[in-house]
Amino acid sequence: MKAAVYYETGKPDVFKYEDVPDPAGGPWDIVIEIKAISIEGGDVLNRAGGPMPAVPHIVGYDAAGVISQVGPKVRNRQVGQRVTTLSPFGSHAEKRAVGAITSWLIPDKVSFEEAACVPVTFGTAHECLFEFGHLQTGETVLIQAGAGGVGLAAIQLAKRAGARVLATASSNERLERLKEYGLDEGINYAEKDLVTEVRRMTNNQGVDLVVDGVGGEVLQKSIEAARHRGRVITFGQAGRGFRRVDVGGLAMGDKTLTGVFLGAEIATDRVQKIINQLLEDIAAGQIRVPIARKFPLSQAAEAHAYIESRQAVGRVLLIP
Ligand SMILES: NC(=O)c1ccc[n+]([C@@H]2O[C@H](COP(=O)([O-])OP(=O)(O)OC[C@H]3O[C@@H](n4cnc5c(N)ncnc54)[C@H](OP(=O)(O)O)[C@@H]3O)[C@@H](O)[C@H]2O)c1
Incomplete structure (x- = not known):
């Protein structure tokens, strides 16, 4: 072959x-x-x-x-x-x-x-938002790198679950493309400070959940962007910056930082069913x-x- x-x-x-x-x-x-x-x-x-x-x-x-x-x-x-x-x-x-x-x-x-x-892209987004991120209807979620594969899957799944969806991308053009998938408000992190923008968009509170596949400097900002008792999910290193993260800010805000690796539970009935259901949801036109x-x-x-x-x-x- x-x-x-x-x-x-x-x-x-x-x-x-x-x-x-x-x-x-x-x-x-x-x-x-x-x-x-x-x-x-x-x-x-x-x-x-x-x-x-x-x-x-x-x-x-x-x-x-x-x-x-x-x-x-x-x-x-x-x-x-x-x-x-x-x-x-x-x-x-x-x-x-x-x-x-x-x-x-x-x-x-x-x-x-x-x-x-579907398996890695949508499976990971689902795990980050729901199994480990505990996203609830009406909450505000920030998706880092919203134009990436997992990011765009997460935007759709979060919107479908009734969340307010914020996301980052490296240009205004990329953010514009995310609106048809459920983005409510975008942050061009190449031009604006992420934490300042999140505070402005959340009445100075921060977001309930951050889904972060970028890591490094960006993950540090994700921790800052979460509200008191907020949850931060780290699942990737797309930023290629393997900087150690200072977790000091977690305790000050009663925040949690959770790692997610789809492969760790891929063989479980739970994840098998999720991936089958995601395929059915695509067949039904509920997600694209x-x-x-x-x-x-x-x-x-x-x-x-x-x-x-x-x-x-x-x-x-x-x-x-
Ligand atoms: N833990 C798991 O089970 C699991 C599962 C799937 C993926 N991952 C990991 O999660 C990360 C994201 O995966 P993905 O499949 O969504 O990736 P992807 O489709 O390639 O998207 C990555 C996004 O990251 C942004 N980015 C930020 N800094 C970047 C840089 N220095 N170089 C390139 N892109 C950069 C880009 O958007 P902007 O230009 O708009 O910033 C890009 O669209 C990867 O590290 C991947 O290995 C982990």
Whole structure:
């Protein structure tokens, strides 16, 4: 099969489009013919400097496709079914083997392209807002990096839950694009001070919940932007600034800071049901999957470079 591989981490041009052996698949695995690959924020970070269990390495968490092989221990999947899948690596290819436990059947009305973006992107947003963020109707939530994949999913889910939704982005144009997904008020953090703006928008109180996938300096400001007894969720390092955070401000405001990693509970019935329900919600038109741009798999380098140019609003896809 063809795959976008690399032998060393670094800039997007580390990608090579090569022939590699087809994945074998173990007894608990399925093998799929990939139809659409969602480039996750973590894929970009992994390509820049993440672990490589072997070389050539195939990066990538999420991909959707058609089952071509089912391991002998798998009871609930059949050849020919449409599924979306999650695995720590292997999405940037024509085929992948994944544990059947991290595959979800795609409803008829949902495309491969939409489904590819669901497990990590919408699953993480849901965990941050509800399971760990305890978001309630009528509360105010601040979504950091609202134009990113998880950010845009979180805006939609928070709005649907009846929250007032604030979000940040690096330009006014990017913020404008978020309004159709449920953004109430945007903060262009390249021009304005985040904490001052949040205070202005919340009658000097701060927000009930912050969902922060940027980390570093931004996470520090997220803690400041939360109200007394506010909750801050940290789930990512999109800002690439691995600064240590001073947690002193938490105690002063009776605030909590919680980390979220979707992978830690992905195999639980609870998360399995959430991802199935999110796929049904997309089929029913209740939430949308914003797709910024599509590239052929052979142009993985260009696609990653496009994401790093900060122009994408929503997900960038690769199509084998
Ligand atoms: N814990 C988990 O289970 C989990 C799950 C999914 C993702 N993650 C992590 O969460 C983070 C966000 O994921 P994502 O998929 O939403 O990412 P994404 O789609 O690539 O979006 C990231 C956003 O971050 C903003 N950003 C801020 N500083 C940046 C910088 N220096 N370089 C590039 N972008 C920057 C950009 O928006 P602006 O230009 O508007 O600022 C961009 O849209 C990543 O670190 C990812 O690894 C963790």
